[in-house]
Each structure stands twice: as C-alpha cells, then as structure tokens.
Amino acid sequence: MVEATQTPPARLHWEGAAALPPAAREALLGPGAPFELGVEDVLGRPHTVFVRRPRTLRALLEDKTPAQLDLPFLVSVPTGRTWTYRDAMADMDAIALLLQQRYGVRPGDRIAIVAANHAEYALLMWAVVTIGAVVTGLNGWWTGPELRFGIALSSPVLVVGDARRLERIESSSVPAGVPVVRLDELHADAQQFLGRSPEPVDIAEDDPAVLLFTSGTTGRPKGAVLTHRNIVNFALVGRLSGAMAMATAPPPPAGWTPPQACSVVTGPLFHVSGIAPVLVTAAASPTKLVFPTPGRWDPVVLMELVQAHRATYLAGVPTQFWRLLRHPDVARYDLSTVTSTSTGGSAFPPELVRALHERFPRVRLGNGYGMTETVGLGARIGNDEFLDVPESVGPAQATVEIEVRRDDGSVAVEHEVGEVFLRSPSVFLGYWGDEAATAAALHENRWYRTGDFGRISGGLLFLESRRRDLIIRGGENVYPIEIENRLIEHPDVDDAAVIGVDHPDLGQEPKAFVVPRAGSGLTEAAVRAWCGQALAAFKVPATVEFRTALPYSDTGKLLKVRLEEEQAGR
Template identity: 50%
Template structure:
C-alpha cells in the first residue's frame, strides 16, 4: 500500500542560502524550532511575542509615530501605534475599575469595526480577559445563544448591534449593556491615565478570544483561540508573504522602499481574518489599517481609499474584488501601489484572476484555506500553485502540516479522498464549554479534524466536498441546516431543504426549496420574512422554490444536487 501523504511547508528551500539565513536563521524574525505545545511537539517561531498585548507594546516602542489606524473621510485623523498603546491602557483601567474585569473574565462585543471596537480588544486582552466576538448581524435570538454559551460579564456594542443587544434575554437578566462611546469617553477622561497596560501574567496558551463558528449541527460553537494562536497567525503569514515576494515571477509588484504598507480594514473583527489583521499583522509589520465608511461595503469607497491612502494591499473576500475591479470608474483611481491581494474562505474564479491580470498586472495574489479552529491557517494558493493547480486550495502554509485521513483516523496516501486534518501552532484550544465537541474535533495529538473532505495530489490539497453542504456567500459561512430548522418551524411548511446556487459576485447565494403543507398558501416573501425574523440577513434565502416533494434517495437523504438545478419544467414557483 502506498505510504501516507503529509503536506508540509518547504518554501524557504526556494531561497538562496544568504536570504534564507537572513529570514529564518538563528535570531532572525522567522527562525523556527520544535517546542512542546500543550503536550505535543510542534514547530513554532522562536522569536515570537509572548502574548498578544506584547505585539502592540513592541510596535509602540519600535515605531511609535507610525500610523496604525486611519479613517475614511478624515485625512487629518490618524492613530499611531504609541497612541493606541496608551489608549489601550486607559481602556484596561476602566474595564477593571468600573466593570470588575480581570484575568479569565469574558467581555463580549457586537459592533461594526471602529477605533473603539479595536481598543476594546486591546484593553480586554491586556487584562488577561477573553474577548467574545459576537456577529454584529445576528438577531437578538442568535445573540442570546452566543452570550449564553460564553457567559460574559459585560456586553459592549455600537450602532444597530447595540440596539439588538439591549433586546436580548441576557440584558433582561442584568448583564450590563454598554455603548462603546461611553467606554471611550470614560477612558479618555481619566485624570491619571496609565502609561502602559497592566502586566496580567498572561501565558501564551491562555485563551484570548472566543469566536463563533458553526459545526455540523449548524448551531454556533465558541472556538477558543489562544494568545499563541493569534501571534502565530501574523508570523506564518509574514513568512509566507516574504518568500512569495522573493520567489515570484519577474515583473511582480513591490512596495517601494520608504512607503508604509497599508490596507483597507473591511473584514469584521468577529471573523478570525479581521481580528488577526488588526491584532497581529498590523503591529508586527507596521501595517496601516484604513477603516472604510460605516455601513455596507461600497466598492467605489474602497477604490477611493486605495487612491487617497496609497493602499499597498487589498484584504477581503472575492466578492469585494469583483466589485472593485469591475467598477465603471476603476480607471479614475490610482491603484498603482497595490502589490498584494489576500483572501480566504472562497475560491477565486478564473475570470476574477483574469480581471486582476488585466487591471492590476503583476499583483501577487494569495488565497488561503483554513478555518476559525485553526486561526485561519491551513494552505496557501499563490505563485506556482495558482498557475499549476488553480482548482486546488494550495500547499501547506509555514509550520502547518496537513493530512487526509479515513474515518478511523488513518492517514491516506496521495490521491485518496478523506477528511482533511490540520496540525500546527494555530490549532485552537477547543470549543468553550463543550468538551464533547472538542473531543470530536481534536485528536489526542492535537490534529484538527475538519468537516471538509479532500485529496492530496502533487504537493497540494484539493477539496472534494463539505459536510452539510456549506454555502459560502460573500465570504460568510452559511450552514443550511440552521435555515432548514427555521423553515420547518413555520406552520405552513411540511418539508424544506437549503442549497447554494452560483452567483457571479457573491460566489453563492442561498436557495430554499419548500414543500407547503396541504392547503397552505405561501409566497416567496412570506418565506423570506419568516427566516429574516430569526436569522441574520445573509442567511435569508435569495431564492425560494416551491415543490410538491423533495427528492430522497433509498437511504432517506435529500439528493441536494438535484435541487441545485433548474426547477422541473411546468412547475409553479409559488403555491
């Protein structure tokens, strides 16, 4: 039988000896070694920060005057790393003195990205407390589930999410609901503000954040990420990006010497991609984050930010890039400094890659595959892999190992399909308050059992299918079973099934196939309104099809592939 296949990173072997020594040699930023991590030998970065707050402290002392946060429509307003460090200390003081927050306590937030939101993260983590990132689009019922799971001592919010927080059972039961504006006002009004956040005795394997992810049941679980996980994210991404830039094809765009790297900050902080960008990448590499205007994503606003702030990288989901590249006024904005594009969560269609080649020739594109449970780490698709294996999700990221295993946990040889497993310093601590789910997700030697199936071929990973037919809409994971449960609660619906259907810009849209009860009269609007009353807007079906019955196979399972096709000829779409 062929030997089991394991993907591991060998990107530094493409470098000459001098450059490799400069990047990865003893004492270098990306020096690696094997250490014990929670009882398992694991490859780690030797020169890492001891915890997340230390990364901001390092930026505040090393590059104090460098811009950390900039804001759309306010060219004269900016927050430096040193200012953010001082404000984080003030936030920590208020959180401790006014709300009694200390090490291990949970602090929850539901809010759009913003200065106050980011500073709350820093203040909370500086106390050794745990940040609970609630999805700002959740309904009060969904918020109650997350709050009940994490048990935070206080709830912070702003804008519409603050209103929804006030309508939760937790608020009615006495958990304080506080505006981020109120917290900020208290922090800046301190008469004797601290110069630095407190030393909270933080260990790198202490929990830092609870971020919600849906498992096979479709109910959100609280993936608990450690300080080590978040620190590791910045370093593995930095090393992968450095090697890609040094080994890329001739003509690849580069950031000019003396120009600060800058990115629009569009990914929400309750996503691992947004939190890691703000907490790890920015302080580690002096990255300026530009916050877009409040409200829905706007492609022209992002192009204007690129022009006004000289953005050097775009970070987002393919939906964002489609809208920007195809915008009729694209040519009116200066995008000449954009050297890299980073994404994850959804595949790049060939047409999108072609658009990049046409509109931003020479830009370096990286699409990552990972999940909240691995702090976004897994595989990278860029450079040679994107050219030679465009349908894959790429090769292993630095320090990460990837295997495909059978249902008994045995690693499979190349070419065979099995469950994707990921190991490394980015693997989470477990699901908060759910030992059973944690035991199911983590092997004894801390490999994460994903819900994805794939195969390894020629050093890259190909995904074959996803458990529960996950729908990825504009970068948001939508688990059909959660919507299906809501649909069948309707007194007029006898059966229902949810699938994803292709969409040029969003990647996929949600489609519900509904079987009405005998005698019931339903419209598409009624079905959509029923879902919208309980679930976030991105989960509301864009398409509703009515059928007399769902197609089941002999084993009693719905054949979803038949529902992704056009409705049968002659059938009405409404009852």
C-alpha cells in the first residue's frame, strides 16, 4: 500500500544561507558575524531581524570607512555639482540645524516636500530623518485639490518645494502659520550653518521616518508610515545580497579594484522606487547617484547618462525597459558598464526577460515583489533562476515570511491560488490618520495583506493578479496577467492591458486594450487568434480595442481603473 503524500502548506521563508559554502556562511551569518540573524520582538510580535543593525537611518549612512566618505555620492546634472559622502553629510547637518533653529522642527514633525527630483531634495530628506522628523513626500504630479488633501492629512509644520509645484498649492490649502519655502532657497540659507551639527535628538527604531502616499488608483491616497527600522532592514537585506554574491563569485584578478556602483535616479522621490536609492542603496553601500535634469523619462537621456557616468545599475518598470530596448539608437550607446537591472511590483513578461538577456547577455537580471507598505521588500528572483522562471517573482528575501491564504484565512497548499500575505521588520507602521485602513491591512501578528493573488510552487512565489483585477467568466477564474503576457509576446504589440467587462449571461468577459507597433496593420482577429493558440477559449479576449497609449501613473503603474471607468461610462 502506497501512503499518500500531503501537499505542503503555501509558506515561504528565506533559505538563501543554504547556497553559501560553510565558511562563507559562518563569516556572514554566524554568531557575531555582520549579518547574524535572530528573533526579537518588533512592536510586540516576534520577527527575524539582523542582530547587529544600525538603529537609525543616519547611523546606517555614517557606517562608512574614511576612504568611502570621499567617494562621490550625489551628482546634479542641471548644476554640474558633485557631493562626496563627506560633503553631503555636512550639507545635511546644516539643513537639519536650519530646520531646528529657524522653523522649530522637532522629532515626529512632518516636513512636506513637493518637487521634482533634485540632489537638494535628497539632502533635505536626509536632514529631516537626521533630526527625527518625518519626510512627507507629496506627489509632484498632483493638482491643487490633491495637494490640499495631502497637506490636510499629514499636517506638516513646513512645506518645501520647487517653484513650479508650489504654484499649484492654493493659499487656503496651507494652515495659518505653516511656512512654505522654496527648496533652492532653503538649501542656500542653510549654508550659514556649514561646519555645525544639529541639536542631538533621541530616535527609536520604530519612530516614523517617511510618509509616502499610495498611488490612489482605487480611491483617495493613503499615507503609509515607514519607520527607521523598516528602511534600515531593507538596506541590510540588500547589503547581505551583495556580500553573498561576492562570497560565491570567482576570486578577482590580483590588484583589481571594483568600480563604484552608480545609478541614474529615475524613480520619483515621493515614491518607494525613489527613496530606495537615496535612503537605502546609497546608505547601505557607497553608490554614486546621478540626478538628471527634471523632465519626462526619456530613453535617450538615460542612455547618455549611463554612458557618461559609467552607470552599473538600471531600474525601471517594464514599459521603460521596452522603450529602451526598442529605441532605434540603443546600439549607438556604450551601456557595457551596466551589470544589473531590476524592476519590482509585478511579474516581468517572459518575452521582456528574453529581450533584456539578448541585449545584455552578461547583466544580472532581477525582479522583485514588494510595495510601498513593505519598502519594496518581499520576494526577489535573479540571475539564471530569473531566466529559467521569468514568470515568478522569486523566493522570500531575508527576514521575510510569505503565506498564501484562502478567503477564510486558512493557509493554502502549494500550487493553490490565494491572497498573498507578507511579514518582516520592513512592514510599515500603518496608514497615517486612518485606523480602519490600518486594521484592514495589518492582520494578527503584523501580517500585511497585499490584496494580490498568487501561488507558491517549488519554493517560488508566482503572482496571478490583483484581487480586484480577477475576472470571473461563467464561473471560470481568469487572471489578466496570463493574457497580458501572451499579448506582449506578439511582435506587433507594444503594450497591452486586460480588464473584465460586464456580460448579461457570463457575468464578465475579458477585454484587451492593445497598443500596436506603428505601421503593423494588426487586427482584432489576429490578436484573438494569437491568444487562442496558447490559451483556453474562455481566456481569449472577447473584444480588442486598439490604443495609441495606455494610461500610467507617474510612478509607472498601469491605471486599469481608468480603463474600467471609461468602459463603465459607455
């Protein structure tokens, strides 16, 4: 009699240590080692943490050797100025002292910032967290009423911005007595304090550091509060990944010195993709951050800066990578210094993975799964595994636990689709001024409910869809991402999105919005036939609508809600 085997529960935790040789494992993760892991209480709940961690963001930044302090940190393309780490810390301290003495900023106060990306924006962010205040990133694309909402919700003691965006703030939006200051003027005024240190303050690990507004694609934005612990933990996960890569790589040639890491900052600083390089990557390891002249993302500008500054890392959303790869002049630029690329938040279309690997065969490709509420931490896949299983977002990262749960809250089994829950020291404190939303998102023992559908198979997390995107067609579950991946594989399709539309008998049916390649002559029948070759009949879009472009937010998120609203209004 053969005993039946039980399907394991859909749970993931970090298992990366198993890939290390024993000596490297002991040196990196053993007792007393730099990345030793242990279990401690975080806000009253047990979590896996780094035992030897900096307790504040400023302590993380200062964890540099004297030689590293003299490496380039911030490069401003518009002004041509470069700050070393030492220069930048002097400016941070001067701004911090100005905030304390002129504006009376104290720990816990919110400083609202609304500006395009500037090196001075980054310096202000660091000054704010240095004195225990809270960086409040107002969306630089918001209109006047939206800015009024963000200011009212966060109640800042100071509003700072560039001239273009401050013009959108109506005088009635700012409470009486709250100063409104231009970013460039604030930086200039702070120079009088150069060489002096701010007044010392007490900062706890779980004190707020950053307030970021969610994208608001399904309603009014919520202010996610990230703590020093949240961001420091994410930084240490990245530092550990780098140390593990070095420990398992072939020994370098004698006398070889690796180039300094360099990244062109493309993510807006009011978004987690923007604070990550400024408050995480460059704090965890010496990295040169290049700030382009503010303006709409342009693949030519990016390629020029990569070539000029010998950038080693590219980050972006799938749409940006497609535009880069398909640009007619991509071969004219020297992009050979790029050694790694990554994106986050969604599964990479397999066809894009193949195209990136063809263009950058020696580059370490990667994709991560996380969100604002986790500082982007969750799952991550890279290198050969990414090429082999591009539809996955990977195994759990260090300190992270992942579960897939059924609607009744029970843990699903492997291969079963359910809702993804995450837990780590990087899970946010809650939504500012919104206890109901916080309670809905943070479940027992501080598990964060992502709202995403996924499954766990073979130690990897696979995303299926956002819960709100699920299409139920005649009782059959249809996940749009599966159709979208098939659509984007068509050589004449530049972009695609799928939503559910009402049907009198079936309940819903999938509709595809397709951006065809210019001059391709693509037809609806050809699109449906292409899908039908690889997908079950009930997954084939019932209708196809061609567009010149799809709606995206300023952070690169596809706004399906816009498509749904348009459809509902017909």
